[in-house]
Amino acid sequence: MREPSTLSEVAELPESDTDAKPPRRSRAESREQAINQIIDIATNEFVEKGLAGARIDEIAGKATKRKIYYYFEGKDELYRAVLARAYAQVRESEAEVDIESGNAAEALRRLIEHDVHYHARHPELVRLVMNENIHRAEHLKQIPTLPQGNRRVIEILQAILSRGEAEGLFRAGIDPVDLHLNLTALSFYNVSNQFTFAHNFGVDMTSDEAIARRAQQVGDIILAWVTKKD
Amino acid sequence: MREPSTLSEVAELPESDTDAKPPRRSRAESREQAINQIIDIATNEFVEKGLAGARIDEIAGKATKRKIYYYFEGKDELYRAVLARAYAQVRESEAEVDIESGNAAEALRRLIEHDVHYHARHPELVRLVMNENIHRAEHLKQIPTLPQGNRRVIEILQAILSRGEAEGLFRAGIDPVDLHLNLTALSFYNVSNQFTFAHNFGVDMTSDEAIARRAQQVGDIILAWVTKKD
DNA sequence: CATTTATGTAACGAACTAGTCCCTAACAAT
DNA sequence: ATTGTTAGGGACTAGTTCGTTACATAAATG
Missing domain, CATH: 1.10.10.60 (Homeodomain-like)
Structure with a gap:
């Protein structure tokens, strides 16, 4: 065993893992x-x-x-490290959404709910993305791990669209990239522009109620758009 | 802006000029x-x-x-001066949209077209607004002339919504601020996030065709949402 | 013509800021 | 324990940035 050195050495127990303050971190x-x-x-x-x-x-x-x-x-x-981790976390959360159960409309609504809530609860991601766009995505472009994660979202949306079409719920010919654009725009803007919007129109968009209401409305809008009417 | 007025442009000379040597620039x-x-x-x-x-x-x-x-x-x-002028120009352009002729749906579509095109053709405004939001609108708040201009937009939308309802085209109970939020979100995002989006999904959103297509689609989405179905 | 207003050039110093140096502490291997 | 390596604390530096001033001068005004 070692002699406790005079300075910052506190009784350190090599093996016995009491959850003491200085656990031996490798x-x-x-x-x-x-x-x-x-x-x-x-x-x-x-x-x-x-x-x-x-x-x-x-x-x-x-x-x-x-x-x-x-x-x-x-x-x-x-x-770049900050950016990469933030994106990695989005991808992680997206993978957890259930897009199987229920009909296509229900699945799409779940995805929308997730999107709205994720953006609202992760303004840091929103702000980082805004920043990247101000800098014309020059830092994002230097991160090699992103493209495939984004393709996944499109695949998911395509799957839902196809299913909805097969179920007779959705119109044909909707581009999944367009869908993603519209969906994200409606989830992103009210976080990204919350300060100017709140100031200009005197509304709060950050309360739980406002977010829930927002999720509902975005769902209404997107579904009204993709739903086959007859 | 005014006449270039290099030389010999007359500014104001009502009274005290006999043979008027034209002032160069006042x-x-x-x-x-x-x-x-x-x-x-x-x-x-x-x-x-x-x-x-x-x-x-x-x-x-x-x-x-x-x-x-x-x-x-x-x-x-x-x-702040940069910001104030950019906002003043938006307001100016909004005042020029014809919201009278045709039915309410047509008027709304014209407003949407204008919004999409204005954002697409004025990325500098979009970027300034993004910047303001990153700074929590702290500079915007110091500009006193803005609030009334924003209220005008809401009044315009309210008028269209009321008319559409009266014409039996629109659903009742649509909040004009919500309408403005959604409309602007769909016009703003594809400019504000064009760089990350273009990089992630390999699409161009800046061509005239893309913008025209976008205007059409935003119109479809918003109208699908506000239209009364039966 | 005299005065005020506007503008071009230069310089400066105070305040900041990203990045580095030196040294010590913690840890690991011998 | 001794020695080497990894980690990090504190101060420093070289280079910018900003706001400001000094000075000259041109242009409009009266």
Whole structure:
């Protein structure tokens, strides 16, 4: 066993895993934890101020700043890491939506509900995407892992559209990319533009009730559009 | 904007001019022209880089920089001026839409067409609004002239909705603010998010055909939603 | 002509900021 | 324990950015 060194050594038990404060974190664990912590903090800052507006010195105290340059090449790579994780989390959540049970209209409504709620509850994603668009997606383009995840959404929508058509519920000839565009536009805008809209029209769009109402309405709109009428 | 008025343009000479040596440029004219020129240049820069990303020294050469500090208090006031002019121009264009002729559905479609085209042809407005939302509308809130212009849009939509209901075309109970939200969301998103969307799904949304198609589709969607079915 | 207004050029310094250096602590292997 | 490696704390730096001033001068005004 080791002698407790005078400074910051607290009784450390090598094997017996009491959930004591300094559990022996392996290097890999510690590393991953540090990186995630940095991305957490950086997400807040980038989301708040954008890439150019964010200040490394405010993302972090002196200490964390040093870590940033230890684990990342610099501000830009950190920003890309923030972006990549946010997108990865969206994809993850999308994979969990049930698009099997019920008829196609019900499945589509579930997807819409999910979209509206996800955007409303994850304004940080919305803001990051806005930021990317202000920068003409130049950072997004440097992240190689994204394209396939996006194709999946289209496949899902295509499947629902085909099923709905087969069930005699939906019109034919609806482009799944159009559907995705409209669906996302209606879920995205009221988060992305909440501040100007709230100011200009004096409405709140952030309450649970407002979000639930929004999800309902977006469902109504999209379904009115795709539904076969006769 | 006014006449270019290089030389020999008469500004105002009602009384005290015998043989009228034409003044070259009046102070007021020159001033207005200088301000507009600065706002032109600044709009480009802010639209491209955002408020924090924009660099005064790049907005202007040394000369124009001097003018900026002559006519504006600084970067922030210049930014507000850019914002205010962009909004003023939207309002101006909205006032020109014909919402009288034809039935309510036709009037609404004309309004939608206008919205889609205006957003598509004025990405600088879209970008400024995005920027404002990233900054939680803090600069917009400092511009006092906006609220009434926005109320006008709602009044217009309310008028169309009432007329449509009276004509037996539209459902009752549609909130004009909701209508505006949905309408704008569908016109705004495909401009605001064109870069991420184009990258993720490989589509172009900027061609004249794409815009015309978009206008048509947004019209279809909104009308499907508000139309009374029976 | 004299005065005021506008503008071109340059320079400056204070404040910031991204990124780096040096050194120590924690951990791992021997 | 000794030694080497990984991680990180604190201060520093080199380079920008911004706002401002000084100065000259041109143009409009009276």
